[in-house]
Amino acid sequence: MTAVMPLFAPLYTVGSERAEVRWLSIVYETDPARLDEVLPRPLTLSDRAEVIVWGADFVRAKFQGESGTRELPRYTQGGIAVRARHLGEEVAYPLVSYITGPNHGFTGRELFGLPKKQARAVELTEQDDEVTMSITTAGDIEIVRAIGRIGATLPAQELVPSWFGRQRTVKLIPSATGTGYDVRQLTAVPFTFDEQRDVRAVDAELALTHAPADPVAMLPCLRVQHAAIGDMLLGVGYGRYLGEPETLPVWGRL
Numbered sequence: 001m002t003a004v005m006p007l008f009a010p011l012y013t014v015g016s017e018r019a020e021v022r023w024l025s026i027v028y029e030t031d032p033a034r035l036d037e038v039l040p041r042p043l044t045l046s047d048r049a050e051v052i053v054w055g056a057d058f059v060r061a062k063f064q065g066e067s068g069t070r071e072l073p074r075y076t077q078g079g080i081a082v083r084a085r086h087l088g089e090e091v092a093y094p095l096v097s098y099i100t101g102p103n104h105g106f107t108g109r110e111l112f113g114l115p116k117k118q119a120r121a122v123e124l125t126e127q128d129d130e131v132t133m134s135i136t137t138a139g140d141i142e143i144v145r146a147i148g149r150i151g152a153t154l155p156a157q158e159l160v161p162s163w164f165g166r167q168r169t170v171k172l173i174p175s176a177t178g179t180g181y182d183v184r185q186l187t188a189v190p191f192t193f194d195e196q197r198d199v200r201a202v203d204a205e206l207a208l209t210h211a212p213a214d215p216v217a218m219l220p221c222l223r224v225q226h227a228a229i230g231d232m233l234l235g236v237g238y239g240r241y242l243g244e245p246e247t248l249p250v251w252g253r254l
Contacts, residue, residue: 022059025228026224042245052092054081098137133145143216194232
């Protein structure tokens with residue numbers, strides 16, 4: 001078995017991922033009522049209505065599975081996830097992530113249900129003590145723009161909030177008949193953040209722009225609570241199914 005999709009001219013190897021990344025996290029407070037609207041049950045609101053916007057330069061990444069190991073060319077990716085609660089745990093529900101270049105990263109969508117979309121550009125740039133991160137959709141709308149000043153050194157564990165490592169996705173594969181889904185599963189996907197280093201605080205400003213197909217601005221940034229930049233080894237392991245979600249909130253239109 002080759003464990004690839006599609007069968008002809010496959011773009012990727014299905015497997016667990018390890019990547020050396022330069023990573024920027026921005027965690028902000030939002031309207032809890034709006035956040036609750038996007039959560040599929042059984043996920044519920046956390047005591048803290050938080051959103052993470054992240055951008056990353058995947059300097060070196062590889063997938064390792066039964067068909068071998070595939071190393072990927074350098075690429076950038078960014079995304080947005082919200083904090084939620086599931087069975088007493090603080091978890092992350094990823095709303096969307098954006099990837100540039102060939103669709104090699106889309107294995108995360110096919111395998112785990114991670115909500116990946118092709119983007120025109122995801123930029124993470126640094127000059128002296130200033131950092132800029134932006135996401136421009138395939139429709140050429142810059143929906144995320146963050147500008148910050150890099151400051152003091154932080155403890156390594158402050159690069160990424162702990163709840164972001166416990167991802168809960170909804171994996172959906174529509175039926176070819178046009179009715180219902182062949183797969184409809186709440187999925188636990190473990191993320192690990194190892195070898196975190198050179199972690200610095202960022203005094204960040206964040207702007208979100210509405211786009212009909214990418215309504216990220218529906219979760220307004222009331223206050224940036226924490227921002228940090230640094231290097232780490234990102235790991236994404238195999239997931240496990242947790243059962244069918246009770247509700248499927250859908251936002252945005254094509």
